[in-house]
Amino acid sequence: MPKPNYAFExxxxxxxxxxxxxxxxxxxREARAAASPDTATDTAETGASLPDDPSAPGPRVHLRKPGA
Structure with a gap:
């Protein structure tokens, strides 16, 4: 009898x-897009474009530590 391949499972x-x-x-994402259709018109008016890849990381934000 062959042994089970647990890694595959x-x-x-x-x-x-x-x-x-x-x-x-x-x-x-679809629910958010349906709930706020204003974002598409706002970017069209300003000439800004949305990124093609929604999973692309956003800008890095460095916060200062208190007391440093």
Whole structure:
């Protein structure tokens, strides 16, 4: 009898979990876009463009530590 491939099963669970999370994030983005249609008109008026990749990191913000 062949032994079970636990690494494969774990990877499949991780992929399913990631897919489910991606779908949830997509639904949230759609809900936000539907809730605030003003953002598309604001950027068209100012000439600003939205980034093509929504998962791209934003600008880095460095905060000062108190007492330093």
């Amino acid at each position: 774990k990877r499949q669970r991780e992929l399913a979990k990631k897919k489910k999370q991606d779908e949830k994030d997509a639904r949230k």
